[in-house]
Amino acid sequence: MLNAAIDASASHGLSILLQPLVHGGTEIPFAWRARLSSKGLAFEALLGGLAPNERQMLDCARAELAVRAAVSKGILRTESLLIVPVNAACGAPDVTLTHLLRAAKAYGLPAARIMVEVSADERGSLEAAERLAEACAIEALAVTLGAFAAGHVGLNLLSRFKPAFLTLDATLVRNIEGSDSRGLMVQGTLRLARSLGTNVIAPPVETQGALDTLTRIGVTHFQRGPALRPLPSAVAPRRAPRTLSGGTSRDLLTHRRQPMPGTFATMELAVQA
DSSP states (O other), X not given: OHHHHHHHHHHTTEEEEEEEEEETTOOSOSEEEEEEEETTEEHHHHHHTSOHHHHHHHHHHHHHHHHHHHHHTTGGGSOOEEEEEOOTTSSOHXXXXXXXXXXXXXXXXXXXXXXXXXXXXXXXXHHHHHHHHHHHHHTTOEEEEEEEOSSHHHHHHHHHHOOSEEEEOHHHHTTGGGOHHHHHHHHHHHHHHHHTTOEEEEOOOSXXXXXXXXXXXXXXXXXXXXXXXXXXXXXXXXXXXXXXXXXXXXXXXXOOEEEOOGGGGTSOEEEEO
């Protein structure tokens, strides 16, 4: 099935972007998120135009391409995590997860370094998202929530599965510098998430004002956008990383020493399938 998935990705002209996620004032990513598109079309929009049996094959291709791209760009030289989105509505979740694990084994990426992103989009099915999260638990795969908007779907997933991370929905942070209501919603999400041991990640923002506002509110994890200047070094992370001599740093999640990842840690990566 590995070859079949790659064939499916080639037929749709998929390209992949690995987006860095950083913590506090550091520029060293603690994770990379795989984002796929096809000739400018978002991956989820591409899935929506396919027959049901084709959707799962393409979602398997996304999982494999994410692993292959991360390994080819040097993730094994670091202790960074890889976040792989999986569509909960693409057939049986155990099929996609089994394919993801086989790809990880084939490319030498430990499963413990993978986090499956379960969408908390309020337009999606709570039951399907729960089945995917349950299947992840069976396979001992960590879960992170994406597109979290503090609605019915997101709150149920958060309270039941208590993931290590959640990423705010882009609508919550867009123009947040001019919206008191959005600021209050993000503050409330931060309080709830932290009470459950979940870290909140801000998605890429469009303006520097939005980034400054999120920093002031207390968000310390960010998915970096290419157009914005680095995060202010004055922002103290909840657990500040230590920089060590000899080209090493202390991993943000495990606090173990790791080699400095070099260019892999500072660049967005575009890989053509």
